[in-house]
Amino acid sequence: MEFKDFGFKPFIYDALNALKFEEPTKIQQEVIPLIQKGKDVIGQSQTGSGKSHAFLLPLINELVPNKGEVQYVITTPTRELAEQIHNMTTEIVKHSEVDFKVKRYVGGRDRDKELAWLENNQPDIVIGTPGRIWDLSIKEKKLLIYKTKYFVVDEADMTLEAGFLKEIDNMAGTMDENLQMMVFSATIPEQLKPFLKKYMKVPIHIDLTDQNVTPVKLVHNLMPTRNRDKNKMLINIFNVINPFLAIIFTNTRKDASEVANFLRDKGMKVGEIHGDLTSRNRSRMMREIRDLKYQYIVATDIAARGIDIEGVSHIINYSLPSDPEFYIHRSGRTSRKNTEGLVISLYDREDDDYLSRLEKRGIKFNYIDISKKEFVPTKERNKRKTREKKEMSEIEKKARGKVKKKKRVAPGYKKKYKWKVENEMKKMNKRKRRK
Numbered sequence: 001m002e003f004k005d006f007g008f009k010p011f012i013y014d015a016l017n018a019l020k021f022e023e024p025t026k027i028q029q030e031v032i033p034l035i036q037k038g039k040d041v042i043g044q045s046q047t048g049s050g051k052s053h054a055f056l057l058p059l060i061n062e063l064v065p066n067k068g069e070v071q072y073v074i075t076t077p078t079r080e081l082a083e084q085i086h087n088m089t090t091e092i093v094k095h096s097e098v099d100f101k102v103k104r105y106v107g108g109r110d111r112d113k114e115l116a117w118l119e120n121n122q123p124d125i126v127i128g129t130p131g132r133i134w135d136l137s138i139k140e141k142k143l144l145i146y147k148t149k150y151f152v153v154d155e156a157d158m159t160l161e162a163g164f165l166k167e168i169d170n171m172a173g174t175m176d177e178n179l180q181m182m183v184f185s186a187t188i189p190e191q192l193k194p195f196l197k198k199y200m201k202v203p204i205h206i207d208l209t210d211q212n213v214t215p216v217k218l219v220h221n222l223m224p225t226r227n228r229d230k231n232k233m234l235i236n237i238f239n240v241i242n243p244f245l246a247i248i249f250t251n252t253r254k255d256a257s258e259v260a261n262f263l264r265d266k267g268m269k270v271g272e273i274h275g276d277l278t279s280r281n282r283s284r285m286m287r288e289i290r291d292l293k294y295q296y297i298v299a300t301d302i303a304a305r306g307i308d309i310e311g312v313s314h315i316i317n318y319s320l321p322s323d324p325e326f327y328i329h330r331s332g333r334t335s336r337k338n339t340e341g342l343v344i345s346l347y348d349r350e351d352d353d354y355l356s357r358l359e360k361r362g363i364k365f366n367y368i369d370i371s372k373k374e375f376v377p378t379k380e381r382n383k384r385k386t387r388e389k390k391e392m393s394e395i396e397k398k399a400r401g402k403v404k405k406k407k408r409v410a411p412g413y414k415k416k417y418k419w420k421v422e423n424e425m426k427k428m429n430k431r432k433r434r435k
Contacts, residue, residue: 001029006036008061014095025050030206032058035182040203042196043184046332048308049208052088055152055182060089062150063124065098070143072150073126075133075168077158079106079279080286080307085154086127093125100124105132105143108279118142130164130171138170146174156185158302160192172199187325209325218335221344222355222365224378230318230346231262236370237316237344238268238296246314248298249330251321259318260298273299273307301326309333317345324357344368 003016003024024032027045031054034041045051059072076082086104093100101121105114105128114136122144126133136143153159153168172181172195181200185192186209196203225233234248250256253274260272271285271294289297289309297309301321312334321327327345335341347355359365369378 006032006058006061008057009096011095011097012057012061012092015092018095019091021053025054027051027206027208028054028057030208031055031182034204034206035059035180038180040180040200041182042188042200042203042205043182044186044188044206045184045208046328048332048336051184052085052154055184056085056088056092059150059152060092060100060125063093063096063098063100065100067124069122069124069147070126070145071124071148072152073133073145073148073171074152074154075128075130075159075164075171076154077129077162077164077302078155078307079108079129079282080273081155082106082128083283083286084307089125089127102127104128105136106279107132108282111135115140115142130159130167134167134171138167138174145171146176148175149178150180150182151175152182152184154184156183156192157187157189158185160189162302165192165195169195169198186329187323209328217339218331218341218343220331220363220365221342221368221375222347223344223368223370225346225348231259233346234259234263234316234318235266236373239373240370240375241314241342243295243314245292245294245309245311246296246316247309247312247330247333248296248316248318249321250298250300251319253300255318256298256300263296263298269293269295271297273297275300275302301330312336313341315341315343317343320345320347320351320354324354324361327358328361328363 001024003013003021006024008016027043027049031041031043031051035055035058043051043054055074063071074085076085082104083106086102089102093102101123102125103123105126107129109132111132118136119142126143126145126148133143133145137145151172159165159168172179179199181203183196183200183203188196223233223237238246248259250259253276256272256274257276260270263270271289273282273285273289277285286307288294292311315330315334317327317330321330331341331343334343355365367378368375370376
């Protein structure tokens with residue numbers, strides 16, 4: 001399939017040529033025809049799959065000139081992602097002979113100025129965070145989103161996690177009953193499903209998350225913490241590698257801030273993306289990141305989700321994310337366009353089941369550690385599991401030897417025998433620990 005098959009208006013093709021888009025990605029091939037047919041769509045795909053243009057291109061193509069009202073609304077969980085989609089949109093509409101009004105509404109901007117503009121104007125395209133759009137539309141009733149025919153909820157799982165689902169629900173409830181809704185998400189949590197059922201009409205679900213779960217040139221390494229200081233482990237890692245651009249992922253804003261400050265104290269060029277930064281600082285930080293001012297970026301999942309950062313050579317998981325799908329999304333930020341990429345994850349004993357789930361998804365891990373400023377292979381995780389299994393089987397044999405089997409078998413005998421063996425094993429383990 002080619003872009004010409006979609007029958008876009010000429011200015012869209014001018015934009016595609018300027019952007020040097022040669023052929024549609026898989027998600028674009030699947031989603032664009034459905035949107036053009038007026039279908040509600042739920043889309044799941046990996047980071048860097050071209051998902052944003054899968055909804056931007058067909059929707060911009062449907063814009064009506066000089067309508068003077070909101071034609072479509074796009075929500076994102078973060079300001080940075082809203083800015084990115086706003087930039088993508090303006091890069092397309094600037095090729096149109098008609099002047100379409102594209103507005104970005106996020107926290108941290110001049111609210112009074114926005115309200116004053118809305119007194120006499122309405123944007124064609126609304127892009128922003130749920131909180132600010134809700135404030136201007138539902139609370140102030142100045143942004144007239146109820147007239148829109150198209151509603152896109154981008155990164156829906158992160159929107160839910162950030163606590164914005166109530167605002168999204170309120171906004172959708174004011175919109176046209178013939179609304180066409182598009183929802184894009186890495187995962188579809190159970191808490192999200194009632195909302196989807198409430199507003200979407202027989203949605204078509206496109207799930208491409210399991211396709212090419214890891215690029216051929218992407219290497220996944222695991223490094224055991226063994227109760228070591230993680231910050232010092234980072235320094236040891238960076239003494240081995242010299243990344244063009246590395247993203248260090250943490251699970252909390254507190255960790256992100258502390259890790260960034262620690263690395264700066266060591267003289268490293270470090271940027272950070274997390275929710276504790278002010279709007280101005282986040283905008284400045286994103287600008288400096290795109291200008292390649294930093295070699296290292298410390299980030300949280302919510303702040304970094306969906307943001308396109310070019311040239312990432314390494315991903316460091318300071319902590320593994322709670323959802324394996326987020327691990328895949330983190331990893332997807334490197335090894336783009338068939339380039340080499342390296343993921344290094346610090347892991348603890350408690351992560352065994354989690355890592356096994358990723359292995360079942362087709363991810364092959366190398367187990368490494370550092371010795372004399374070099375990566376060396378280690379089979380610590382697998383060896384430990386084998387050793388524990390072997391020790392347990394020996395204990396079980398001894399326990400079975402102490403429990404006498406009866407010659408005459410009564411009903412429920414097997415359960416009672418098993419219970420006695422397990423009881424004896426517990427006693428032996430206790431004695432072993434006391435030694």
